[in-house]
Each structure stands twice: as C-alpha cells, then as structure tokens.
Amino acid sequence: MQHIELSHISKSYGETSVIDNLSLDIGAHEFIVFLGPSGCGKSTLLRMIAGLESVDAGEIHVAGRRIDRLPPGQRGVAMVFQHYALYPHMSVRENMAFGLRNVGIDAADIVRRIDEAARMLEITHLLERKPAQVSGGQRQRVAIGRAIVKAPQLFLFDEPLSNLDAALRARTRIELAQLHQRVNAATLFVTHDQVEAMTLAHRIVVLNGGCIEQIGTPREIYARPASRFVAGFVGTPTMNFAEAMLLPPVNGRACVRLGNGATLVTAIAAQQLDATTTCTLGVRPQSIAVADPGSAPLRGPVRIVEHLGDRTLLHVELGAGLSLVAEDSGASRVAVGELVGLQIASSGMHLFAGKRGYHAESPADAPPGLRA
Amino acid sequence: MIGGERSWRHLLYVAPFLVFFLGLLVYPLLAGLSLSFDKADLFGAHQFIGVENYRRLLHDEVFLGAVRNTLYFLALTVPALTVIGLALALALNRAGSLAMVLRGVFFASSVLSVTIVTLLWRVMLSPGSGLLAGIARIFGREPVAFLNDPRLALPAIAVTTIWWCLGLPMMLFLAALQQLPPELLEAAALDSAGRWRTLWSITLPSIRRTFVLVLIIEIVLQFQLFGQAQLMTRGGPNNSSRPIVLFIYETGFNRWDVGYASAASQALFLLILAAAMGQYWVTRRDQGAS
Numbered sequence: 001m002q003h004i005e006l007s008h009i010s011k012s013y014g015e016t017s018v019i020d021n022l023s024l025d026i027g028a029h030e031f032i033v034f035l036g037p038s039g040c041g042k043s044t045l046l047r048m049i050a051g052l053e054s055v056d057a058g059e060i061h062v063a064g065r066r067i068d069r070l071p072p073g074q075r076g077v078a079m080v081f082q083h084y085a086l087y088p089h090m091s092v093r094e095n096m097a098f099g100l101r102n103v104g105i106d107a108a109d110i111v112r113r114i115d116e117a118a119r120m121l122e123i124t125h126l127l128e129r130k131p132a133q134v135s136g137g138q139r140q141r142v143a144i145g146r147a148i149v150k151a152p153q154l155f156l157f158d159e160p161l162s163n164l165d166a167a168l169r170a171r172t173r174i175e176l177a178q179l180h181q182r183v184n185a186a187t188l189f190v191t192h193d194q195v196e197a198m199t200l201a202h203r204i205v206v207l208n209g210g211c212i213e214q215i216g217t218p219r220e221i222y223a224r225p226a227s228r229f230v231a232g233f234v235g236t237p238t239m240n241f242a243e244a245m246l247l248p249p250v251n252g253r254a255c256v257r258l259g260n261g262a263t264l265v266t267a268i269a270a271q272q273l274d275a276t277t278t279c280t281l282g283v284r285p286q287s288i289a290v291a292d293p294g295s296a297p298l299r300g301p302v303r304i305v306e307h308l309g310d311r312t313l314l315h316v317e318l319g320a321g322l323s324l325v326a327e328d329s330g331a332s333r334v335a336v337g338e339l340v341g342l343q344i345a346s347s348g349m350h351l352f353a354g355k356r357g358y359h360a361e362s363p364a365d366a367p368p369g370l371r372a
Numbered sequence: 373m374i375g376g377e378r379s380w381r382h383l384l385y386v387a388p389f390l391v392f393f394l395g396l397l398v399y400p401l402l403a404g405l406s407l408s409f410d411k412a413d414l415f416g417a418h419q420f421i422g423v424e425n426y427r428r429l430l431h432d433e434v435f436l437g438a439v440r441n442t443l444y445f446l447a448l449t450v451p452a453l454t455v456i457g458l459a460l461a462l463a464l465n466r467a468g469s470l471a472m473v474l475r476g477v478f479f480a481s482s483v484l485s486v487t488i489v490t491l492l493w494r495v496m497l498s499p500g501s502g503l504l505a506g507i508a509r510i511f512g513r514e515p516v517a518f519l520n521d522p523r524l525a526l527p528a529i530a531v532t533t534i535w536w537c538l539g540l541p542m543m544l545f546l547a548a549l550q551q552l553p554p555e556l557l558e559a560a561a562l563d564s565a566g567r568w569r570t571l572w573s574i575t576l577p578s579i580r581r582t583f584v585l586v587l588i589i590e591i592v593l594q595f596q597l598f599g600q601a602q603l604m605t606r607g608g609p610n611n612s613s614r615p616i617v618l619f620i621y622e623t624g625f626n627r628w629d630v631g632y633a634s635a636a637s638q639a640l641f642l643l644i645l646a647a648a649m650g651q652y653w654v655t656r657r658d659q660g661a662s
Contacts, residue, residue, distance in 0.1 A: 052558050073564025085555035089577040098573070099563030 003028035003186055004154060009058035011044060011210075018044045020210045021058070026188070027202075028063075028153075031180050034190045035197040036207035037233070042190045045207070046156050049188065050079050062153055073102070078147035079156040083163065084139045086131040086146070093127040096146045110149075117148040120182065137168045144176075148183060157189040161196060173199055194234050198222070206230045224359045228352040231282045237313060240288070240324045244281040244351070246273060254351060254358070256281055260320040262298050267346040267360030279353035285313060287348025288326035290334065296341025298324070305336055316340060408635035413628045425635035435636060437611050438619040439643070441526060445597055445615060446647075448530035449537075450590045456534065457541025457586065462571070464542075465549040475546065482539030486599035493532040494519070494604055519605050522612035529600050529613055536600075537593070541586045548582035549575070584655045588648045595644045616640045 004026040011019040018041045026032050034042040047053040049060055051072030060068040067075040078099075086095050093114060100110045118124040121141045126134050131142065140160065147155055157176075161169045177200055180187055191197055197204050198218040206213040206221060206229075214226035225231035231239045244256035247263060249270030257263045258281065273279070293299040303323070304315035312332035317323050326342050334340060351358040383390075408426070411419045429435050460478055464471045481489070496503045497518045505515030518528040552575065560570045576583075598617040601607055607614030607622075616636065624633030 050558075050562060052561065071564075072558075072561040077562070079559075079562050081555050081559060083553070083555055085553065085559040087556065087559070087574060087577075089580075098560075098565070102564040102566075102569060 003030075003063055005059075005061040006045075006049070007059050007061075009045070009048065009055060009060070011041075011048060011053065011056050018210050019048070022210070022212060023058075024205065024212065024215070026186055028186055029184050031177075031187045031189065031200055031202045033197040033201035033204050034188065034207055035192070035194060035204050035233070036213075037192060040207040041210040042192075042207045043158055046079075046158055046188060046190050049075075049154070050077055050156050051075050073099075076153040077156055078150045078152035078154075079158065080140075080143045080147050080160045082159045084131070084143040086139060086142055088131055091128050091130055092123065092134070092142050092145075095131065095142060096149050099146065099150055113149040113151075114145075117145045120148070120179070121145050137164060137172065140164065140172060144179070148179075151185075153185060155183070155185055155187040157187065159190055159192070161191070161193070176200060194236070198234075206233065208233075224357070225282075225350065226357050227355055228280055228282065228357065231350060231352065231357060235284055237285050237325055237327075239282045239284050239350075241352075242281045242283075242322055242324070244279055246277050246279060253346075256351070258318075258320075258322060260318050260322045262318070264297065264344060264349065265346060266349040266351065268349065268351055268358045269361060272358050273351065273353060276353040279351045282350040282352055282357075283324070283344055283348055285325045285327040287345040288324060289343045289345070290314065290326060290328050290332070291341040291343040293339050293341035296343050298342040298344070299339060300342075302334055302336055302338050302340055305332075305334060307332075314340065316342060318342075404634050404637060407631055408638050410631040410634075412631040412634075414625075414630055415628075418631075421631070425632050426639075428632065429635055429639060434611055434614070435616075435619055438614045438616045439639075441611075441613060442595060442597065442615045442643075445526055445530055445533075446591065446594050448527060449533050449594045450587065452530075452534050453537055453541050453590050453594075454583070454586050457538055458545050458583075460538070460542045461545030461549055462575075465546055475542075478542055479539035481536050484536070486536070487603065489532060489536045490600055490603040493528075493535070497528055520609055522609050525605050525609060525613040529597070529604055532600055532604065533594065533597070537590075541590065544582055544586050544589075545579065548579040552578050580655075584652065587651050591647050591651060592644055595640065595647070616643075 006022060006024045006026075009019055009022045010017070022045065034045060036042045044053055048055050048068075051067075051070065055068045058068070059066055062076055065076075067077075086092075087098065090098065096114045096117065097110050100113065105113075114127070115124070118127055121144060123138060123141050123145060126138055126142070131139055134142065140163075143160070160176075161172055164172060173196060176189075180200075189196070189200060198221075201218055203215060204218055204221050205215050208229050214221060214230045216224070216226075221230060221234050225234065225239075228241065232241070242258050244258050244264075247255040247257055249255055250265045252270055254266045254268045254270040254273050255263060256266065256279070264281070298316075298318055300316050300318040302314050303317050304313075306313040306315075308330070310330045312328045312330060312334070314326045314328055314332070314334055315323060316326055324342060326340075328334060347360045349360070409420060409422060411417075411421045411424070464475050464478070484492075495501075499505050499515040499517040499520075502515070504518075508515045516524065518524045556574055556578065557570060560574045565573065596617055597615040598621065601613050601615050601618050602621070605613045607618050617640070620633045620636045620640065623629050623636060
C-alpha cells in the first residue's frame with residue numbers, strides 16, 4: 001500500500017482553477033519534490049496537504065487515514081515555512097516545545113526529543129536564545145528542528161532554501177539530503193529551483209498550471225521529458241527548440257526537416273509518432289557538437305560566445321530564423337562571426353507533438369553512423 | 373560637524389522648527405512653571421510666594437478630591453478601553469465587507485466633538501425621557517438620575533468616554549494585528565494550538581508593544597478629562613465628578629487665581645509623567661524577565 005495518497009484533488013479560487021484533478025501516490029520514505037514556475041499551484045498543493053487551504057474536491061490519505069477534513073495539527077504532518085515562521089517571543093527551545101505541549105506530551109519526553117533533534121542539527125548551544133538572536137541559517141535549522149521533534153509521518157517544506165545565500169543554500173541542501181536519510185519519513189519539498197529538485201528528490205513532480213506535467217526520477221525528467229514544458233523548464237542551459245516537419249522514416253527511425261531545409265534522422269522509433277506531420281525538435285546544447293563546416297549537416301555563423309569556464313556556449317545562426325545553442329569545450333577558440341558546422345547526436349534528439357514527448361529508446365538504438 | 377562656522381549654517385535648516393518649538397512649547401512650559409511660584413491674577417499682578425501654592429494644594433480638599441476623582445476615572449476607563457478595544461480588534465480583524473463596515477461604525481464615534489457626544493449621552497441618561505429611563509420603565513423600575521447621583525455621575529461620564537474614545541485603541545490594535553505574519557498563525561495551527569491557545573501564546577505576545585502604547589496613550593488622554601465633566605455635570609453633584617483639569621480651569625478662569633491654577637497644572641503634569649513612566653517601566657521589566 002502506498003503511504004500517502006492524493007486522489008483527484010481540485011482547488012479553485014473563484015473562477016481560477018489552481019489545482020485540477022490531481023492524483024499522486026507517495027511512498028512511506030520517499031523524498032518528493034514539487035517543481036514548477038511561480039503560480040503553478042505547487043505551494044497551494046502543499047498547503048492543502050498541511051490543512052492550511054481547504055480541498056474543494058478529492059481526498060488525501062496518509063497511512064490509510066483520510067486527513068483532508070482534519071485540522072492541521074491532527075494530520076501527522078510537520079511543515080517548514082519559507083520564512084521559517086518561528087515564534088519571535090519564544091526561545092528556540094520553547095519554539096520546538098510548543099507543538100508538543102499542545103498535544104499533551106509529557107515534559108521529560110519533550111526535553112529528550114528536543115535535545116536529540118538539537119544534537120542532530122547542531123543547535124544545542126542556541127536552545128535558550130530567541131529567534132532574533134540567531135543567524136538566518138540557524139533559524140532555518142530551528143525551523144527544521146521544530147518539525148523533527150513532532151516525529152511526523154510526512155515533512156512538508158515550502159521553498160525553505162530560498163532565503164539563504166548561495167553558499168549556505170548549497171550546504172543546507174546537502175544537509176537536508178543527509179537528514180532525510182536519518183529521519184526516513186516521507187518528505188514533500190516545494191521549489192522552483194531545478195538544482196534543488198535534481199539533487200534532493202527521489203522523484204520529481206513537475207507542475208504547470210495546476211496539473212502534473214511529469215512524475216519521474218531526476219534522471220527521467222532530464223533525459224526523457226514528457227512534454228515540451230518539462231524539457232524547457234529542466235536543464236541549464238535551456239534545451240533548443242525548433243519547429244520541424246516529419247518526413248518518411250529512415251530505417252524505422254523518425255526523420256525531420258527543419259525550417260532552414262536541413263534534414264535530420266533521429267533515434268526515435270517512427271511508429272510512435274502516429275498521424276503527426278508537424279512537431280517540435282528539442283536538443284540540449286550538450287548534444288550539439290562543433291564540427292567541420294565542410295561536412296557537417298548544419299552550418300552557420302556564430303553570433304554569441306559565452307565562456308563559462310569549464311565549457312563554452314555558442315549561439316549559431318542557421319538561417320530561416322533558426323538558431324541553436326551548442327556546447328563546446330572550455331578551451332574553445334571559436335570567435336564571434338566564425339562559420340562553424342554543428343553535429344547533433346541522434347540520441348539527444350527529442351520530438352514534441354501535441355502534449356507528448358518522444359525520445360530515443362536508448363542511446364544504443366541509434367544507427368552507428370549517426371552517433372556523435 | 374567640521375568647522376564651527378559650518379555647523380552654524382546647518383542650524384539654519386532646523387531654525388523654522390526651533391522657533392516654533394522654543395516659542396510655543398519650551399517657553400510656555402517654563403513660564404507656567406515660574407507662574408506656579410507666584411501669586412498672580414489675570415490682570416497681570418505678580419508676586420513671588422515660593423512654594424506656597426503647592427503647600428495650599430496639599431491641603432485643598434477640593435483639589436485632593438479632584439485627584440481622587442481623576443484616578444477613579446482612569447481606573448474606570450483605561451482598562452475598559454484597552455480590553456474592549458482589543459476584543460473589537462480581534463473580532464473585526466478579518467476580510468469582508470461586514471467587518472469593514474463595523475470597523476467604520478465603531479470608529480465613527482471618535483470623530484464626533486465632545487459637545488455632541490455629551491449631548492447625546494445626556495439625552496440617553498436623562499431620567500425623564502432618556503433611553504435608559506425608558507428601558508427601566510419597561511421592567512417596572514424607577515429611572516435612575518445618573519448625573520445627579522454622586523456615586524453614579526463619574527461612572528456615567530466614564531461610560532460616555534469609553535463610547536467616545538473606543539475607536540483609537542481599536543484601530544491601533546487592528547493595525548498591530550494586521551502586521552502579524554499569517555505564517556505565525558499557520559505554524560500555530562500545525563502545532564495543534566487551538567483558538568485560545570493561539571490568542572494567548574502567539575497573538576497577544578506579538579502585539580505586546582501596541583498594548584503598552586495603548587495603555588500609555590489612554591492614561592495620558594484620560595488624565596486630561598475635562599469637556600465631558602464640564603458639559604455633563606459641571607463637576608457636581610458635590611464635586612463628585614470634578615476632575616483635575618476642571619479644577620484648574622475654574623481656579624484659573626473663574627476665580628482668576630492663575631498662580632494657583634498653574635501649580636495644579638504642574639501637579640497634573642507630574643502625575644501623568646509618573647503614571648506613564650511607571651507603566652513603561654513595569655512592562656520593560658516584564659519583558660526583561662521573560
């Protein structure tokens with residue numbers, strides 16, 4: 001049995017639908033990240049599970065118990081807020097004890113739980129201070145500690161790292177991953193930061209406009225994006241997109257013609273793409289290599305060169321309004337205005353038609369001659 | 373800042389304020405203080421008599437009665453204004469047009485002038501045709517002449533004052549409540565805190581500063597009770613509702629004993645200062661201890 005079950009959840013504010021008929025099963029020890037742009041409904045979904053927003057339709061079960069009608073405190077969940085929401089007039093210890101006292105846990109047990117959590121989070125020396133007397137990163141730990149002492153079945157994190165500076169964010173991210181291994185309860189983590197999602201999640205739920213675009217492991221989300229939205233949202237630099245016409249297949253592989261007339265043979269099985277004539281080609285810059293302009297299938301002048309240290313991004317104009325970003329090595333000597341050829345790895349080509357994405361079955365399926 | 377000459381030029385920028393501050397605040401304050409050591413009348417005759425005015429005050433039964441009345445009035449109004457103001461703010465701190473209209477209604481009395489307020493309440497309290505008299509008759513009881521009863525005159529003025537002044541504390545508390553981050557209340561909900569627990573442990577401690585502010589403002593304001601007493605009872609019956617400011621007014625402007633009135637003013641100033649500072653000190657000490 002799945003541990004946490006969201007079934008057919010809907011929510012709207014007046015006419016605006018925020019969450020539309022969403023269903024999701026989460027394992028008892030899973031780390032799930034809700035990833036999506038602002039306004040996609042990810043925070044609302046989290047708050048509905050916490051009980052801070054009402055659920056218009058659908059049911060939420062935790063460990064077989066229906067919780068969507070219960071008050072927040074009785075749902076067996078603990079939440080870490082974006083701005084921590086520590087009680088400013090209480091000491092760190094009182095902050096952590098407040099929720100335990102309210103449900104009548106005896107004093108000795110409260111002390112034991114707080115000491116244990118404080119040791120785990122290395123905030124023992126802060127216990128008698130007020131929130132205003134500790135730093136931002138420490139406040140974050142206190143907020144996490146306040147959640148841990150409740151020993152919830154489900155942890156909810158609402159963009160908890162967005163208030164930290166870059167260095168602290170990276171460190172806290174690693175600590176959160178370690179913490180999850182130790183605490184081992186299901187975790188729902190909301191973020192719009194794809195790096196957090198990729199590094200922390202067992203599974204990522206990509207949300208857009210109140211609907212799930214894709215559920216999958218970070219690897220799946222990156223390598224086999226289910227829709228053009230997911231493909232464009234995950235990955236830095238962003239995937240290249242080009243409108244394309246579907247041509248008759250070559251060796252059973254889908255074949256496309258780009259706007260500038262160039263034809264490309266993909267590694268995607270052609271029978272998947274039924275009855276489609278136009279589609280969008282998606283290629284990550286990492287799958288586009290610089291090649292000899294004389295023999296390469298695509299060529300054009302370089303318009304922008306971005307040196308990123310370990311790699312170089314080249315914006316190449318291919319004519320007919322088509323432009324692609326290719327990745328070259330950090331030592332690249334290519335200059336603006338230079339004519340370059342581009343070679344696209346067929347395994348790195350994705351096609352998007354309708355609401356679906358199509359991918360090479362596996363890199364080995366690609367015909368050997370077309371591999372980069 | 374740097375050279376003496378330059379700092380004098382800086383003074384020019386604050387000069388307009390300084391002129392008014394010194395001329396209209398500091399000078400009258402000091403002039404009043406010096407007047408309190410004189411035997412003086414409104415025709416301008418001055419004679420220095422040292423602390424005689426103050427000695428007289430300490431033995432003046434009417435003045436001491438006025439001090440007692442004022443303190444009693446404070447005890448009747450300040451806690452009630454604070455508690456009712458807070459309760460109204462808590463009840464009306466929500467979105468929606470009903471709460472908005474009610475906020476306006478409760479604040480509306482504050483914009484009326486004292487003349488209108490006292491007129492309204494004199495009609496309300498009138499034993500002949502007043503609303504309360506009518507209600508008493510419905511229950512077959514004899515109407516009470518509130519303003520003619522030495523035990524009830526000051527409480528009646530206090531009720532009038534509470535009705536009149538409730539808007540300000542309510543608005544101050546509302547402003548404080550709306551500053552409260554909603555996340556705090558949500559965290560409390562997740563911490564299984566019920567309504568009363570949240571109010572007592574989260575909301576009230578968070579608006580503590582406003583609580584102190586309201587107390588001090590109301591102490592300072594209600595110490596200066598004048599218009600209501602003057603217009604509703606003229607301090608009577610038998611001085612039972614005479615506050616300090618009315619005593620000062622009558623001494624200065626009816627009996628023309630300006631020096632003596634000025635000494636009473638200084639006494640009132642010290643009382644207000646002591647009460648406000650005492651309040652401030654108590655809450656500061658509490659905060660330090662917790």
